[in-house]
Each structure stands twice: as structure tokens, then as C-alpha cells.
Amino acid sequence: MHGSIFTLLKRYVQTQYDHSTWVQLLEASGLDSGDFDHKTVYPDEHMYALVGKAAEMTGIPAETLQEKFGEYLVPDLMYMYAKLVQPEWRTMEMIENTEKVMHKRVREEHSENAPPVLDVTRVSANELLIEYVSRRRMGALAVGIVRGLAVYFDEADQIQVEPTTREDGQHVQIRVRRRA
Template sequence: MHGTVLMLLKRYVQTQYDHSTWLKLMELSGLENVEFDHKTVYPDENIYALVGQAAEMTGLSAGELHEKFGEYLVPDLMFMYQKYVQPEWKTLDMIEHTELTMHKQVRREHPENSPQCLM
């Protein structure tokens, strides 16, 4: 999982709950000694552990948490990818062009930060 997503997850938890909740979540996930960096790719198991523990802590399902987090991170992702987005694109256009337009260009310009392939 790309470090940017994990850093946005941290900010989400801190804004929706508080910093101590993030620290507790990291501890319960066995990641208390990890400091996420936006330029690093981490094992997917990290986010699985965090979401699993968050589900236990909140009583929400992992699916519900993914959806809430997805809604939270869209504005940041749109800002990050704005130079690849066409103003006339609607929601389905965004989904259609994520891999072949935005992710392709990010991989070309920043191979060290390569997003996961969606196809």
C-alpha cells in the first residue's frame, strides 16, 4: 500500500477521532514502531491490520470503514492528480481513466511511487 494512502488514513483517524486513537490503533495493529512516509510502499498487510483493528474498535464493518475513508480521501486524491483529470469528466469517466491515464503517468514520472494496478 502506498504510504500516501496510509498517511491519509492517519489524518482521517485523527480528524474523525483523535491522535490518541491513532496511536492505540497502531499499537493494536502491531505497528507502534512504524512511521509511514508518503514516498514508501508498504506491505498491504499494514492497512489490513489497521482496518481490522479499527473495525473492532468502532463496531463498524471493514467495508463501512473503507467506504467512509474513501469518501474522505477523494478530495486529496483529486488535488494530487488534478493535472491528469479532464474538467468534463464525470464519476464514471474518472473510474475509467484512473488506470490508463492517471496511474500510467504517475508510474512514468515517479516509478518509486508506483500505484497499484487496477486492471
């Protein structure tokens, strides 16, 4: 997983809790250092260990933590990819263009980068269906990012996000509806 995600996870833990919680989380996860380079790709197992231990430490299910972290990520992701985002895009358009614009760029930057595959279908003017597929099994993170996009674009009261399948988190279907 890309180092920038680990860097943002560190900041998330430090802002939601504190620095000592981050240090305790690293120790409990068996990781030597919490200094992640944003340009390096790290083993997915590092993220699994961190999320799993965070769930144990907080009593919050890992899936819920992933969703909350996904929501938290959005402003930073929007900043990182600002040059690729069209000014007229809102929540639905961002979702529709993530795979062919942002994920394409991520894959081009480094051959080891492997963001999830998002197959987005426009069901109607007010509805999208996202097929999330990733061996990382972090569909809840994607759900959180979609919710975070709605907040970012000030559409949270208009956008309904509903994961319709959970399975093992590797293949998750997410329905996104704009209330008419």
C-alpha cells in the first residue's frame, strides 16, 4: 500500500486520539517504525496489522474504523489530485471519474501501486452502482471515501451511500443515490 496512506493514517490516529496512541498502535502491530515515506509502497500486511490492532484497542470494529478513515482521507486526496479534478465535478462525477483519472495516474506513477478497481455504472441521473474489487479487502474504506466526497462537496444531506454486499471485503457493491 502506498506510503501516503500510512502517513495519513498516522495523522488520523494522532488527531482523533494522540501521539502516544500511535506509538502504542505501532508497538502492538509489531512495526519497528511509524515513519512511512509517502513515495514508498509498503506491504498490505502493515495496514492490516494497524487496523486490526486499532480495532482491538478501541473496541470499534475494523470495518467501522476503515469507513471513518476513508471519510477523513478525502480532503487530502482532493488536494493531492486537484489538478486532475474538473471544476464542475461534484460527488457523483468524482466517483464516475476516479478509476479512469485518479487511479490511472496512481498506477502510472509506480508499478507497485495497486489501487482498487472501481467499475462504476450510472443507473440513472441520480444513482450510481460501484463495483469495488481489491485483493486488499478494504471495501469499507471505499464506502468511507464516498461518504467523505459527499461531505467535501457539501452534499452529505443529499447523497445516500449504501454498501449492498460485504462478503470478505474484496468485492463490494456500493449504491450511491442522490435524493431528488
